[in-house]
Structures are given as structure tokens and as C-alpha cells.
Amino acid sequence: MDVRLDHLVCWVSDQLGSLRFYEQVIGLPGVRAEEFREGEAAFPSVRVSPETILDLMTYDASRGVEEGTGVKGSAGHPVNHLCLAVGKEDFDALKVRLKQHGVEISGSGTNSFGAQGIAPETIYFPDPDGNVLEVRYYE
Template structure:
């Protein structure tokens, strides 16, 4: 079976502020940002890879989620964190941007296991709504 992560949804209080954070601080390109600003898309997204995006959905949208998924109680279901893997150079540049934007690195570790094996370094930090992001690099 060839399976890939298509998208994940982060509940946010202000989709435009979150879009700014994910674009300017983390460095991910926006998807449907102009359409969202023009009222033609219900939420903006950011691209992780050619086949994977993060949807930045306003808390108000939670009301219809149970009906949409058919799973009672699924709106706002808790997730501990999600992890992005980047190159060592991108990792160092991200740490610089986090400092520049006064985003606190709340945790770090070394030799952490993940999808591609052991990562020499990882950092954790929150987005504007408290969603925890881990970023790591592999050799």
C-alpha cells in the first residue's frame, strides 16, 4: 500500500494571523490565501510538500464538523503535536526566524526517533493558537 499524508487541520482563532505565522515564521507557502481573503475559500492552507498541506480552519467552523465527519465529538479532537522535517540549513534558518519573531522554542531534544529514523536535533514551539509544532532534521 502506498499511503501519504494529504492534509491536517489546525483549529485557529484568526486564519489570516495563522497564515502569516506559517508563511513568514515557519516559511511554508500559502495555498488559497488570496481566495480566502476574497471570501471565495472557507479557509487558507499552507503547503508542506507537493502532496501535503495544513488547513488553517477557524474555530467557528467546528460546529459542522461532527456532521461532516460522522464521528460524534470529533470537532477539536486533541492532538499533541505535529512534526515537520527539514534540512539542517532550513532548521538553522527557522531557529533564526523564530527568534526574529519572538517565538519561544519551548523544548528541544537530540537523537529523537521519527519516520526516517533518528534525528540529531529537534525543537518544539507553539503557533499563535497553541498548536505545538516539532521541527527536526535528518542526516
């Protein structure tokens, strides 16, 4: 199975300050930084690799993120969720395996923004310790 890290969501107290830090101190290029500065994007991101970004989200946004993942108690942790990008065939096979192992898909979405653009479909589910995983595919 071809799996890659898509994005991580980090809670920050000052999105612009964090964006400056990751861009200027760490040297990671901003993603949707101008759109965020202009109020057109809810949060800025920085690119970690060609396929991986780090989203900089305020803790105030945690309620909406928790509602989106469907996993109660997922908001407010240092890491909100881990997203993996797979191929469409692997995505469909994963959904079958989750069901076979009694793992409930707690949330889903369509046309979700990520490191490689817009993903047509995404699912969320907790691991045995309650860590939230998101899996998506791109066309």
C-alpha cells in the first residue's frame, strides 16, 4: 500500500506569529498564507514536503474541528489528527477493513483541502488510544 503523510493540524495561539515563525525561522514556505491574510482562508499552512503540510489553527477553532472529525474529545490536544493520503483503491479497501475490525468511521467529508489540493472524499476514525486518523485520496 502506498501511504504518505498528508497534513498535521497544530493548535497555535497566534496564527500570523506562527506563520512568520515557520516561514522565517524554520524556512518552510507558506501555503494559502496570502489568502489567510486577506480573510479568504480559515487558517494558514506551511509546506513540509511536496506532499505534506502543517496547518496552523487557533485553539478557538477546536469546536468546529471536533464536530468535523466526529470523535468526541479530539479537540484541544497538541495534535488534533493525523491525515494519510492513499490511492482510491486502498481507500476503499481500508473502509472494508475498518468495518471488519469493528472500527467505526466517525466522520467523513467531501472536497476537503489538503497538501495536494482538494480530496474528493475523506474519512475519520480513532485508533485504539483515541488518536484521530483521517484518510483521504486524491484524483
